[in-house]
Amino acid sequence: MTNMPGLYIHVPFCVRRCPYCDFYSISALELVPRYVEALAREARAAAPDWGPFETLYIGGGSPSLLNEKGLKGLFEALAPLDLSEVAEITLEANPEDVSRPAARLWAETGVTRLSLGVQSFDDRWLADVLGRGHSARQNYQAAEILKAEPYDLCLDLIYGHPSQDLENWGADLIKAADLTPEHISAYNLTVEPGTPLARSIADKLLPPPASAAMAADMFLISREALSSRGYYRYEVSNLARPGHESRHNLKYWRRLSYLGLGPSAHSFDGKKRWANVSSTRQWASALASGAQARAFTEELDREAVRLEKVMLGLRLAEGLPESFLAGTPKLDEFVKTGCLTRQDGRIRPTEKGFLIADRMALDLA
Numbered sequence: 001m002t003n004m005p006g007l008y009i010h011v012p013f014c015v016r017r018c019p020y021c022d023f024y025s026i027s028a029l030e031l032v033p034r035y036v037e038a039l040a041r042e043a044r045a046a047a048p049d050w051g052p053f054e055t056l057y058i059g060g061g062s063p064s065l066l067n068e069k070g071l072k073g074l075f076e077a078l079a080p081l082d083l084s085e086v087a088e089i090t091l092e093a094n095p096e097d098v099s100r101p102a103a104r105l106w107a108e109t110g111v112t113r114l115s116l117g118v119q120s121f122d123d124r125w126l127a128d129v130l131g132r133g134h135s136a137r138q139n140y141q142a143a144e145i146l147k148a149e150p151y152d153l154c155l156d157l158i159y160g161h162p163s164q165d166l167e168n169w170g171a172d173l174i175k176a177a178d179l180t181p182e183h184i185s186a187y188n189l190t191v192e193p194g195t196p197l198a199r200s201i202a203d204k205l206l207p208p209p210a211s212a213a214m215a216a217d218m219f220l221i222s223r224e225a226l227s228s229r230g231y232y233r234y235e236v237s238n239l240a241r242p243g244h245e246s247r248h249n250l251k252y253w254r255r256l257s258y259l260g261l262g263p264s265a266h267s268f269d270g271k272k273r274w275a276n277v278s279s280t281r282q283w284a285s286a287l288a289s290g291a292q293a294r295a296f297t298e299e300l301d302r303e304a305v306r307l308e309k310v311m312l313g314l315r316l317a318e319g320l321p322e323s324f325l326a327g328t329p330k331l332d333e334f335v336k337t338g339c340l341t342r343q344d345g346r347i348r349p350t351e352k353g354f355l356i357a358d359r360m361a362l363d364l365a
């Protein structure tokens with residue numbers, strides 16, 4: 001992996017909104033042509049200052065909703081940017097959008113990683129809690145279609161559902177591993193304030209999600225269940241077969257630069273970070289009038305940069321150079337209690353350490 005920047009494209013379209021989701025999305029698919037036109041404007045404006053890029057990540061929203069015309073339009077819109085060095089192209093897909101022609105189209109477009117949002121293999125969580133538009137059966141069908149293509153298959157799972165127990169989560173992990181993906185992401189369900197899921201829990205229509213203790217046990221069994229199948233945890237929520245880590249996401253965690261295009265997309269140039277407005281219409285109108293479509297720009301001071309570096313470093317199995325943490329009084333204590341290890345001049349979190357990574361970062365920054 002190099003220090004070249006990554007390129008993120010936010011495709012904001014979803015057929016409907018999953019009740020737990022707080023990403024920016026809209027269902028107005030009639031806006032796709034306007035979106036593609038605005039994306040081309042934004043790419044043209046950024047081209048003189050950015051590139052070449054090493055990675056391209058097409059996320060959302062639901063990029064798999066784009067038909068052939070939409071996807072071709074998206075790549076044509078990116079033509080002003082230098083993609084000649086791109087070594088990894090990720091596309092996010094929902095299982096209900098996967099068909100043999102779509103899977104072929106993604107391969108022909110150059111996708112190298114297909115991130116499939118299966119979330120669970122239990123219809124109880126898929127329908128009642130997550131409100132997803134696909135069943136467990138569709139997860140299997142989609143994975144089988146995608147495995148016939150040359151790209152890496154990456155499965156996204158969510159644990160910690162209301163009423164879910166360890167046995168059920170363990171079964172989900174094994175079902176995912178049985179599909180032999182190259183990469184598995186496992187996220188603890190976060191109940192974001194203001195979402196329909198938060199309201200259902202507040203109104204007692206659903207029980208609360210897993211307790212912190214249960215979520216910690218679920219986290220720990222993820223590695224136990226998957227390490228014997230050839231996966232290792234390289235980031236708190238991400239496990240991969242060696243050599244199949246997400247290069248693009250590693251740029252975020254290693255604090256390398258990335259450019260985000262599309263409504264709500266975030267960017268970081270090594271000093272400043274900014275985000276686009278979370279409105280497709282406002283974003284497109286601003287670009288059409290020659291303005292920027294930013295919601296905010298910020299530059300962190302020295303202490304905030306240090307805290308961010310420690311926080312991000314402790315999310316990764318590779319950890320941080322020991323020299324960076326030299327002189328921090330609590331370091332030895334975390335090593336003694338088995339939360340951190342010293343190895344090859346680096347401080348690395350253990351499984352126990354991953355569970356308290358943010359707390360440790362506050363003490364070590």
Ligand code: SF4
Nearest residue numbers: 014017018021060061
């Ligand atoms: S498909 Fe993904 S981005 Fe769209 S609403 Fe559901 S979770 Fe959010």
